[in-house]
Amino acid sequence: MTDKPVDLDAHRGFAAMKATEIRRQRLYEFQIDQEALRVRQEELEKALSQPAESWLEAAGKAQYLLQIFATTPEAQDPHRQALIARTLDDLAKLCERSKERP
Structure with a gap:
């Protein structure tokens, strides 16, 4: 060598x-x-x-955490994936509604 x-x-x-x-x-x-x-x-x-100053900010935090959780092995179950998707949809709809209100 x-x-x-x-x-x-x-x-x-x-x-x-x-x-x-x-x-x-x-x-x-x-x-x-x-x-x-x-x-x-x-x-x-x-x-x-x-700390969140509004429901909108709190919903944004929840969405972020759910998206992180969705990538974990524990969340790969199809039932959990469906629950996560529905919850994210609900949060998005509620956020849009709260933006529309004066």
């Missing part, structure tokens, strides 16, 4: 090197997107940790 690293790119053709570079770029972009998503989610959850 040798301590000297082997430059694998020198043993590949141009197409393989290009494909590798594209995969690396996509991975890098994915990691950047994931970090931005994580930061936005932290900011949203920080804002949601404040």
Whole structure:
């Protein structure tokens, strides 16, 4: 064995090197997107940790939490998925009605 690293790119053709570079770029972009998503989610959850000042805000918090719960293994049961969907629909309708009222 040798301590000297082997430059694998020198043993590949141009197409393989290009494909590798594209995969690396996509991975890098994915990691950047994931970090931005994580930061936005932290900011949203920080804002949601404040007390609601209206029923509309409370309904928005409930919708967010239900959407998170819907992605968990416990919520994958078809009956629970239907309940979550109906509840989210109800909250959306009630929010729209409260916006229409003066």
